[in-house]
Amino acid sequence: MPPVPPDVTWSQPSPPACLQRSDGAGRLRFVADHGRTQATGLYQSDPVRFLFPLPERGEPLPAILVTTSGGLAGGDRVRISLAAEPGAVATVSTQAAEKVYRSTGPVTRFDTTIAVAAGAWLEWLPQETILFDGARFARTTEVDLAAGGRLLAIEMLVFGRRARGEAFSYGALRDDWRLRIDGRLTWADALRLDEPLAPLFAARAGLDGAAAMATLILAGEGGAIARDAIRDAAEAHPAVRIGASVLGPVMVARFLGRDARALRDAVVQAVGLVRNRLAGLSERLPDLWYG
Amino acid sequence: MATTMITTIPIRTPMPHPIADGDAAALYRLIAWTSPAYPTGAFSYSHGLEWAAEDGLVPDRAALEAWVGHILEQGAGWSDAVLFAHAYRATAAGDWTALDAVADLATALRATAELALESTQQGAAFLSITRAAWPAPALDRLAQLRAGRPVPLPVAQAAAAAGAVPLPAALAAMLGALAATLVSAGVRLVPLGQTDGQRAIAHLMPVVARTTERALAAPLDDVGTAAPMVDWASMRHETQYTRLFRS
Known part of the structure; x- marks a missing residue:
């Protein structure tokens, strides 16, 4: 075998790094059985784990996603697949904030597919994702909703380890949403933060100095009720920029703020209001949200 | 001669000129389609600038x-x-499936009700006026393809331009028209004088060239x-x- 020219090795990831990368998957299906929802079809591979605590009183069946590696590095990948069958009611959350570490080049991927059948109510409520300075993160969320099904979903991004005074000064982010209703593309969203990042954070039409941002989506009936509840509650959070809009069968709310903690509080309250007004669930989220 | 060193970096022309090849007809179409007089209602949209001005985020020309x-x-x-660009290429290639997919994505990719309205109302108006005044088979095909579904503005514009105007020029004109629409809204909202508005449009030319x-x-x-x-x-x-x- 001819020797490998030395310059080629620089452009390739070294084999040990390849072996250390994780590629975890988790799949879960919720079925309604005589008015009670059960989780079935569980599949999980490291570092993805699902925990199933007992539901709090009056709450839907909870599933808690855990990434046991403690964080995601460049080249790591997580694939989550959730399905709610007709009539199922379930909440999927994460145990802690997801950390995305600085990468020397490879992208960290997080891909979620969600299917919601008619009459089902599914909540996809991951806690915030913290992008360490230098993180390169690509996230996709693909939703297939049947008419008559409903999905309440959030995604929260924190730009840098704010407690340490860190910003997201270099790196990259691609965050893509595709939502189909009865197979037809209904709503799409694509956030692109490419270097140089500083001008994007400085621009008033960009992030205007935001330390964190979040998007809340309610797909299915009830968008106007959700929008109005979020608007009414916005006055209690003067430090957070909050907007909401209804596009046909999708309600979208955006949150932007210079204080990641204040933003989280506003999002948690908004989620509580929407699930309460539309599904009759508690305004208070499961305990892990309040620590 | 062969040993002469190249000491200057060649400057790339930022935008091809549609009349460089004597194609005045292409330029004429672009001027008509991107004119504020083209009745798509562009003057009635601010793309959120009205709130930004109200909120104090756009107090002067530099901020605008x-x-x-x-x-x-x-x-x-x-x-x-x-x-x-992708709608233009799909139209030019007669790939109606691809054009339909671009139109679906362009329709779906709107974050708010008013931004969706802005794109689809102008797109519908542009398609209807252009079919009447500048008839072309591709426009009829697009209307047929999207019957009952929205035609976002960039898709309608691209279908008109494909085969009639070179892509780089059409793209630059489309972006220039957006710049002019938003600056015009800014002149009313900030408010600014007409001359300052034109200064803003002039200063935005490199942005349009880069983005194109x-x-x-x-x-x-x-x-x-x-x-x-x-x-x-x-x-x-x-x-x-x-x-x-x-x-």
Whole structure:
């Protein structure tokens, strides 16, 4: 075998790094059985784990996603697949904030597919994702909703380890949403933060100095009720920029703020209001949200 | 001669000129289609700028240039430019399935009700007027393809331009028209004098040139924005007390 020219090795990831990368998957299906929802079809591979605590009183069946590696590095990948069958009611959350570490080049991927059948109510409520300075993160969320099904979903991004005074000064982010209703593309969203990042954070039409941002989506009936509840509650959070809009069968709310903690509080309250007004669930989220 | 060193970096022409080859007809079409007199209702949309001005985010000409420049380069200007280029190529290739898919994505990729309205109402008006005044088989085909479904503005514009105007010039004109529409809204809202408005438009030319060049090379997957503040402003505009604009 001819020797490998030395310059080629620089452009390739070294084999040990390849072996250390994780590629975890988790799949879960919720079925309604005589008015009670059960989780079935569980599949999980490291570092993805699902925990199933007992539901709090009056709450839907909870599933808690855990990434046991403690964080995601460049080249790591997580694939989550959730399905709610007709009539199922379930909440999927994460145990802690997801950390995305600085990468020397490879992208960290997080891909979620969600299917919601008619009459089902599914909540996809991951806690915030913290992008360490230098993180390169690509996230996709693909939703297939049947008419008559409903999905309440959030995604929260924190730009840098704010407690340490860190910003997201270099790196990259691609965050893509595709939502189909009865197979037809209904709503799409694509956030692109490419270097140089500083001008994007400085621009008033960009992030205007935001330390964190979040998007809340309610797909299915009830968008106007959700929008109005979020608007009414916005006055209690003067430090957070909050907007909401209804596009046909999708309600979208955006949150932007210079204080990641204040933003989280506003999002948690908004989620509580929407699930309460539309599904009759508690305004208070499961305990892990309040620590 | 062979040993002469090249000491200067060649300057790339930022924008091809549609009349460089004597094609005055192409230029004439672009001027007509991107004129404020073309009845698509462009003057009635501010793309959230009305709220941004109200909120004090755009107090002067420099801030207006920065706000509009960011929309062109990182916001809907960029996304629509990529969508336009792909719709243009699909039309030119007669690939109606691809054109339909670009139109679906362009329709879905709207963060707020008013931004969706802005794109689909202008797209419908542009298609209907252009079919009447500048009939072309591709426009009839697009109307047939999208019967009962929205035709976003960049898709309607691209279908008209394909086969009639070179892509780089058409793309630059489309972005230039967006710049002019937003600056015109800014002149009323900031407010600014007419001359300052024209200064802003002149200063935005390099942004349009850069964005055109970048969009020409971009895969469809590069569609996306880095302008969440614009989405927020558009959402807040929905409940703004006094409004001159529909977005």
